[in-house]
Amino acid sequence: MSEKKVIEQSTKPNTINSLTRDLQKLGIRRGDNLLVHVSMKALGWTVGGPQAVLQSLMDAVTTEGTLIIQTHSPTLSDPSEWKNPPVPKEWHDTIRQTMPAFDRDKTPSTHLGVLPELFRKFPEVYRSYHPTFSISAWGKHAGEVTKDHQLEYSLGENSPLQKAYDLDAKILLIGVGYDTNTSFHLSEYKADVRKEYVRGAPIQKDGREIWMTYKDIEFNEDAFETIGRDFEADHSVIFGKVGLAESRLFSMRESVDFAAKWLNKE
Template sequence: MRAGDVVLMHSSLRSIGFVVGGPQAVVEALLAVLTPEGTLVVPTHTPENSDPARWTNPPVPEPWWPVIRAESPGFDPDRTPAGRGMGRLAELVRTWPGARRSIHPQFSFAAVGAAAEEIVSEHLLDDALGDRSPLGAVYRLDGSVLLLGCGHANNTSLHLAEWRQADPARHLVSGSLCRPDGTASWQEWEDVAEDESDFDRIGSAFEAVADVRVGGVGAATARLMSQRAAVDFATGWMSQHRT
């Protein structure tokens, strides 16, 4: 990771262990390495902004479903916090001075740095993790992926390979969106059905043939790789191994 790079980070602060200064110190260290010419990108997904009929962890009673759909506040990139599982570092980057966030109600990304606006400015509702999402922007900018204390199961960039398959499975998606006047609207749309169940396998196969830098950060293991190389490899792997 060098000055001027674009880096998409997935992280687990708990895995790093004790850090003097906590999450703020970690983000400041990353931005210092990247310099103002570089850009730090994080996922700020909100998977809970979805159809409660499909919730499994935990499920909710069916009588609650219409209430949740009617009363959920619409996704607001400025006010809606990153969802469960995104981590403290991602939420801190979302609120960092100068941060920009994409507008997708379930799969938003936040970015800080020179290319932040370019990365998050286009994020279509029906292309959550495809070429017209921040993942596609990081790919075009030849950015890197940093897995800090987590594995390839969390490597969201591999979803871009799913969107690039010849005939990917699709499904209906729904969530609460914010209208221009600030009121909420429950909407439904169609997109590619994401599936990360084989991402660990893809990551292991990729590491066997690619240049992945592996090292320690505190108590955590960190992996740094070319996003473009990982996506290209996963695209070919999925076309051969997925049915």
């Protein structure tokens, strides 16, 4: 959607203060630990754009809480996995040998929109060290959440997702569906229903840049929307609007546990 269409659909501009009020009305409180997924276009036109959206989220949870956003870099992966678009097979070895290693400061977050890329650059934001599936956090538990992100089983029980789960974080979906809910990947590990396979990515180790292979599971988001709808039927999900965006707020722990049980039944 173009910015012109976003303006046409907006009756008034969002501001930092108006978005903060919307977040509070939805049920977000000072001290909350919050894992967020946002569609900027769904919000409506916002004064200050993504910078203002991030500030409103920070103002809502305050420094007593924690704001957590995925800052993945999927292009730092094995070129044999690339589908959209694929690259010629004869390029694969060159790509593996020359791709710059993951760097917390330099490596951009891609394919997730402008908000995660801006968030990782904000002052006092910590980014976990994972070449493909980094997660960033700001606030009281930011250092704890992003520390010691294990390379293998990248979104499993030694990842920032598990730490957010342990903190009893809330999940906030702003203008997006359950198919974007990264925490359901944690459920895939807990359910132990996915096939294992080997990923690859460039990392820095002992002062050198190397291509490292590691064990992981095959993610499958196909059922995430259905899982979310089934979760809504039996659990507390708060519905409301943030700006113009239909939004949902719910317990990470409850939803991850529910999804793991759901996957085990399939």
